Amino acid sequence: MFEIQNYPSFIAAVIVFQIVPGPGTLAILNATARNGVAAGFGAVLGTLLGDFLFMVAAVAGLAAVLNANPMVFQGLQWFGAAYLCWIGLQLLRAPVGDEASRPEAVKSAAVYFRQACAVSLTNPKVVLFFVAFFPLFLRPDSSSVTLLVMMAHVTILSFVYQAGLVLLGNAVAGRLRGFPSARKIATRLAGIALVGFSIKLATSNR
Numbered sequence: 001m002f003e004i005q006n007y008p009s010f011i012a013a014v015i016v017f018q019i020v021p022g023p024g025t026l027a028i029l030n031a032t033a034r035n036g037v038a039a040g041f042g043a044v045l046g047t048l049l050g051d052f053l054f055m056v057a058a059v060a061g062l063a064a065v066l067n068a069n070p071m072v073f074q075g076l077q078w079f080g081a082a083y084l085c086w087i088g089l090q091l092l093r094a095p096v097g098d099e100a101s102r103p104e105a106v107k108s109a110a111v112y113f114r115q116a117c118a119v120s121l122t123n124p125k126v127v128l129f130f131v132a133f134f135p136l137f138l139r140p141d142s143s144s145v146t147l148l149v150m151m152a153h154v155t156i157l158s159f160v161y162q163a164g165l166v167l168l169g170n171a172v173a174g175r176l177r178g179f180p181s182a183r184k185i186a187t188r189l190a191g192i193a194l195v196g197f198s199i200k201l202a203t204s205n206r
Contacts (some may be wrong), residue, residue: 003139003146004153009200010137014154016193018161020091024051026167027119031112032166040166042109043116048158050120055154058130058148078202083132085198091191 004010024047032040134150 002149002153003142004150005137005139005142006030006200007137010150012155013194014157015161017155018158024116024120025162027112027116028135028162028165031116035107035109035112037166038109039107039112039166041163042111042113042168044162046113046116046118047120047162048155050117051158052151053121055130055151058134059144059151061131079132079137081198083129085195087129088191088194088196088198091194094190100164 028040028043028047031043134147137150138146
């Protein structure tokens with residue numbers, strides 16, 4: 001569908017990555033819990049902007065590879081499957097602790113927008129992730145339009161999920177802080193899912 005290979009797996013993988021708590025997720029939850037919905041949506045837009053800029057950089061490089069060397073592209077697919085597996089193993093091994101938060105003065109949505117954008121842009125692993133992730137769902141004859149469609153999917157799904165976090169607001173932030181065991185279980189399940197995705201995609205891309 002939409003010229004995306006393994007479309008259901010693509011959608012499922014994007015959702016799994018959103019569920020895994022990362023720096024952007026914590027920035028959104030903190031902004032919402034401390035200064036309300038407007039601050040939370042400011043953080044959402046900042047996170048989306050940072051991720052979008054990284055996606056543009058990744059897509060520009062992948063488009064050049066697609067046109068230049070199919071063998072390199074196939075190598076990227078294997079690298080992507082291995083990288084996906086590595087992320088999953090890291091989630092299975094990583095300690096999951098309680099995140100302490102300090103009271104904060106009232107700040108505007110623009111402040112949280114800048115903070116969240118900075119959090120996203122200072123995580124260079126994001127661009128590596130997109131470079132590894134996108135080729136898993138592309139055919140060698142895919143056009144640049146397919147990459148744009150994939151970017152749109154990631155952005156829309158990210159916004160829907162992150163907007164849901166904002167609307168749940170303080171309740172979600174409080175539960176994540178109050179139930180570290182639940183966060184640990186969710187992180188471990190996400191790790192298992194990513195390892196499973198990597199195996200499935202590696203076998204289907206042979």
